[in-house]
Amino acid sequence: MSTFTQSFGDAFRPHRRVSSSTLWLLGGAQLAIAMGLWLRAGTGVLPGPTEVIRALGDLWVDEGLGRELVASALTSLEAVALASAIALPLAWATVLPALRPLAALLAKGRFLGLMGLTFLFTLLTGGGHALKLALLTFGMGVFLVTGMAEAVASIPKEKLEHARTLGMSEWRVVFEVVVLGTAHQALELIRQNAAIGWTMVTLVEGLYRGEGGVGALLLNQNKHFHLAEVFAIQLCILLVGLAQDAALVAVRRGLCPYAELARERR
Numbered sequence: 001m002s003t004f005t006q007s008f009g010d011a012f013r014p015h016r017r018v019s020s021s022t023l024w025l026l027g028g029a030q031l032a033i034a035m036g037l038w039l040r041a042g043t044g045v046l047p048g049p050t051e052v053i054r055a056l057g058d059l060w061v062d063e064g065l066g067r068e069l070v071a072s073a074l075t076s077l078e079a080v081a082l083a084s085a086i087a088l089p090l091a092w093a094t095v096l097p098a099l100r101p102l103a104a105l106l107a108k109g110r111f112l113g114l115m116g117l118t119f120l121f122t123l124l125t126g127g128g129h130a131l132k133l134a135l136l137t138f139g140m141g142v143f144l145v146t147g148m149a150e151a152v153a154s155i156p157k158e159k160l161e162h163a164r165t166l167g168m169s170e171w172r173v174v175f176e177v178v179v180l181g182t183a184h185q186a187l188e189l190i191r192q193n194a195a196i197g198w199t200m201v202t203l204v205e206g207l208y209r210g211e212g213g214v215g216a217l218l219l220n221q222n223k224h225f226h227l228a229e230v231f232a233i234q235l236c237i238l239l240v241g242l243a244q245d246a247a248l249v250a251v252r253r254g255l256c257p258y259a260e261l262a263r264e265r266r
Contacts, residue, residue: 065214091148139196188252202218
């Protein structure tokens with residue numbers, strides 16, 4: 001049996017390692033199937049790839065799609081930075097029993113819909129860019145607090161005891177084991193919540209369209225039932241999101257290479 005045949009067969013068995021070339025081949029085949037289904041669907045109600053590409057060119061030239069994407073990306077990154085600056089210290093601070101109820105209360109906010117909070121945040125911020133930023137920060141922050149607080153609570157007792165046996169003070173244990181020890185989890189949660197931010201950016205940019213953004217452009221095209229343009233904008237959001245995701249993965253691997261050593265799949 002050839003190496004390729006064995007690697008291809010292992011792809012359909014649990015917990016097997018396969019070569020990167022096999023994964024690329026499988027991914028290419030699945031992408032080809034998806035494109036075939038899209039081409040077939042494009043003959044009916046949905047716009048086909050040719051229509052989407054033509055709409056993409058029109059939007060880029062006539063509607064300034066590139067400029068709107070940059071504006072949305074900057075807003076999203078600003079919200080990610082602000083949510084991380086608020087949520088991560090609060091989650092790490094749950095080592096203090098006095099702050100655990102506050103973190104738990106904020107974590108419950110993930111069940112609240114953003115549309116129901118727009119009036120409250122408008123009163124607090126006065127609208128405009130601050131409103132968009134506040135809604136995005138809240139939407140990502142509550143999930144970031146939830147995930148990071150659970151990561152802190154899940155630290156094995158043996159790690160804490162080992163640090164204490166080395167003569168560290170409790171605050172040194174917090175820094176070494178809790179903060180530095182969960183840094184790779186924090187970066188992974190930031191990556192996930194940055195993706196969540198792109199699902200919310202179209203909503204918040206629709207509330208305040210004075211600064212433009214890809215969300216406002218998407219809502220305008222959707223209002224007039226321009227399906228090809230809607231698909232083109234969604235495609236651009238997907239590509240930008242994938243690029244952002246890859247960049248955050250590279251940052252995590254660069255800052256926390258040790259996190260990859262314990263993984264069975266790398």
